[in-house]
Structure formats: C-alpha cells, structure tokens
Amino acid sequence: MDDGWTPQLGEGFPGQRMRVLPEPLVAHARTQPATAQLLVTDVGFFPRAVRHTRTRPHGAPQHIVLVCAAGSGSCSMPSGVHQVGAGSALVIPAGTTHRYQADRFDPWTIWWMHVTGSAVGGLFEAMDVTVQRPVVRLGDASRVVALIDTVLRRMERDETASSLVAAAGAAWHALALIAAGRSTAAERSAPIESTLEFLRANIAERVSVTELASMAGLSTSHYAGLFRRATGFGVLEYQTRLRMASARELLDTTDRPIGSVARQVGYPDPLYFSRQFRKIHSVSPSEYRARKSR
Structure with missing residues (x-):
C-alpha cells in the first residue's frame, strides 16, 4: 500500500513524512461506522522529490489524491499523459493503471493520501474528475494542504480509532474543498x-x-x-x-x-x-x- 519512489538519497527525500496503516487495521476500520465511508490508509509529504517516480501496472487498491504544492510532474494513464503543476491535484481512481513522476528540472513537492470507503466515489464525482480528466486546478491549495497535514499529524500520533476518525474528517474536508473549488480554465476562468x-x-x-x-x-x-x-x-x-x-x-x-x-x-x-x-x-x-x- 505504501507510496513507493525512486529517491535521490537511500533514505528517501530530506524532510519527508509518511504513514501507512497495517492491512489488518485497514480491514477492521472499513467495517466501523465512523470510517466505513471514508478511511485514509496511506498519507505523506515529499518535499522537492528529485527523481520521484511510481509505476502501478494494475493500479492501487485505494483511490489516490496527490496535491502538488510546488514544482511540477506528470502522470501517464490509459487516457494519456497529464501534466501536474503547482496548485493542482492529481486524482487517480482505484485500479487505474498509472505511472507518475516528478519533473526532471523542477521536481514537485507533494502531499498525498490514499483513501477508500463508500463515500469516496460521490466526492470524486463532485470534483468532476475522471480517468480522462484526472487533474483538478485548486481554488485554495493552501487550505487543502493544511488539511492533508492534519491527516498526517493525526496518523503520526497513533493508530487508535479516534485518530483514524479525526484523519477521516480532515480528509473529507479536503476532498470537499477540492470539489467546491475546482477551477479549470473552462469552468472558472x-x-x-x-x-x-x-x-x-x-x-x-x-x-x-x-x-x-x-x-x-x-x-x-x-x-x-x-x-x-x-x-x-x-x-x-x-x-x-x-x-x-x-x-x-x-x-x-x-x-x-x-x-x-x-x-x-x-x-x-x-x-x-x-x-x-x-x-x-x-x-x-x-x-x-x-x-x-x-
């Protein structure tokens, strides 16, 4: 489930943070009322991720939301190659073949999370994202980043039910903000x-x-x-x-x-x-x- 990479250094990216839930805990949390609708299974922060790349021929078991705070990168999917710049989010539905990577000359700084649950599909629909249109221009990128940071802080704290519920709430808020503030050139010029x-x-x-x-x-x-x-x-x-x-x-x-x-x-x-x-x-x-x- 972890968000793999090809890093610049053996230990990863300087300043990176990430948390991944154990699979048995994910299975249990998905049966609980407070986290069945939305559960964050993986979350992380990769600053200036030089040579960061990830290939999933069969997609990920969870949905992926990757927010680019600085720099740029790209993602190859069955629908083509999609550019991801600062202030935008890349949304990849579960099971979708993909390969994403940081730009060679201006590597991205990203906040990312993997989410699952019965409510995620509706939130993605509200964002108006599809495999054909996986990149969303954010109306307020700093607020979305702050919420993903809240998710990460709660999951860094521990893996108790209360932390997972708090993380889910912050993630729901982040996804709702992306939906409310979606701003493509055609829609919110x-x-x-x-x-x-x-x-x-x-x-x-x-x-x-x-x-x-x-x-x-x-x-x-x-x-x-x-x-x-x-x-x-x-x-x-x-x-x-x-x-x-x-x-x-x-x-x-x-x-x-x-x-x-x-x-x-x-x-x-x-x-x-x-x-x-x-x-x-x-x-x-x-x-x-x-x-x-x-």
Missing part, C-alpha cells in the same frame, strides 16, 4: 469569476446575461454556458438565490417589515418577493420568520 464577484457585491441590482457577458468579453451564449458549468445554475437563478440568501439573513437577524427586506434585496414589489422566496424555501417570508422565532 477569470472573466467568469470577476462577474460572480460583481453579482455578489451588487445583490439588489438585476443584471442581464448580456450585460454580464459584455463584462466578461464573451458572447452571450458562451458566457451562459460557462456560467452554468461554474455555478450549477443559470444566471437569473443564481442572482435570485443570492438575493434570497441575503433576505434570509435579514429575516433571521432583524425585525424589519417584509416590505423593507424585499426592497433591501432588490424587490420593489413585496408580493413578487414573497412568491420568489416561496419558490426557494417552500414557505413565505412571514412563515419563515415565524418558524425561526419558535
């Missing part, structure tokens, strides 16, 4: 991100798709497609949900009349605001406030 920031800063202002596309320097149809891929929503629905999130906060934290809340989030007509609020929450604003006050 700078023009799309800048218009999202504009919408968040101007919640009460209704902005058309055409206006946003013009801000991004894209055609309306191209922008609309990229926007939906980036957020999962159409432009108007995204704006409505931003407004309703702000309305919820006002209903929760103030005693302002419904009409005042509606105007604050960009709805001059309180009745129309109530209809839109009900579409999102299945209750009217007044019913929502009454339930929260109980």
Whole structure:
C-alpha cells in the first residue's frame, strides 16, 4: 500500500513524512461506522522529490489524491499523459493503471493520501474528475494542504480509532474543498469569476446575461454556458438565490417589515418577493420568520 519512489538519497527525500496503516487495521476500520465511508490508509509529504517516480501496472487498491504544492510532474494513464503543476491535484481512481513522476528540472513537492470507503466515489464525482480528466486546478491549495497535514499529524500520533476518525474528517474536508473549488480554465476562468464577484457585491441590482457577458468579453451564449458549468445554475437563478440568501439573513437577524427586506434585496414589489422566496424555501417570508422565532 505504501507510496513507493525512486529517491535521490537511500533514505528517501530530506524532510519527508509518511504513514501507512497495517492491512489488518485497514480491514477492521472499513467495517466501523465512523470510517466505513471514508478511511485514509496511506498519507505523506515529499518535499522537492528529485527523481520521484511510481509505476502501478494494475493500479492501487485505494483511490489516490496527490496535491502538488510546488514544482511540477506528470502522470501517464490509459487516457494519456497529464501534466501536474503547482496548485493542482492529481486524482487517480482505484485500479487505474498509472505511472507518475516528478519533473526532471523542477521536481514537485507533494502531499498525498490514499483513501477508500463508500463515500469516496460521490466526492470524486463532485470534483468532476475522471480517468480522462484526472487533474483538478485548486481554488485554495493552501487550505487543502493544511488539511492533508492534519491527516498526517493525526496518523503520526497513533493508530487508535479516534485518530483514524479525526484523519477521516480532515480528509473529507479536503476532498470537499477540492470539489467546491475546482477551477479549470473552462469552468472558472477569470472573466467568469470577476462577474460572480460583481453579482455578489451588487445583490439588489438585476443584471442581464448580456450585460454580464459584455463584462466578461464573451458572447452571450458562451458566457451562459460557462456560467452554468461554474455555478450549477443559470444566471437569473443564481442572482435570485443570492438575493434570497441575503433576505434570509435579514429575516433571521432583524425585525424589519417584509416590505423593507424585499426592497433591501432588490424587490420593489413585496408580493413578487414573497412568491420568489416561496419558490426557494417552500414557505413565505412571514412563515419563515415565524418558524425561526419558535
């Protein structure tokens, strides 16, 4: 199960850290409720891993998540050769033939973990990774690295059930962050991100798709497609949900009349605001406030 390498020195890479669970412990932990959904079996940190390479003709029994914090490398899979740069993650499903290696001139610094469990497939699906697209650009690489470091610290501590549960929790958070912050050039390009920031800063202002596309320097149809891929929503629905999130906060934290809340989030007509609020929450604003006050 260990993450092998061809190191620069006989003892490995200076400053390296790694932990591998014994196979009997893995088998037991996979039957326990707290670690059956997600279990970290191997985890490590290889700084400036000169000549690091690993070949698995039959893949690994666990899923592999490798985060490149600096430098670069590549991975050969049945789908081709995939480049892995700083600020990105390589995700390899269990059983997938692969060979990865550090760049010869700019070797990577990597944090990696092997994970298994019933929830991993769903988390990978949320990341939108496949054998054809195994590399994910991270939205916040430093936070993901910090979480993998937490996993490693817990497993360096001991192999008790509490440490394995804590490691699983940090790993789940790391995978969820990768999913939430996935940022490929096609999905979360700078023009799309800048218009999202504009919408968040101007919640009460209704902005058309055409206006946003013009801000991004894209055609309306191209922008609309990229926007939906980036957020999962159409432009108007995204704006409505931003407004309703702000309305919820006002209903929760103030005693302002419904009409005042509606105007604050960009709805001059309180009745129309109530209809839109009900579409999102299945209750009217007044019913929502009454339930929260109980």
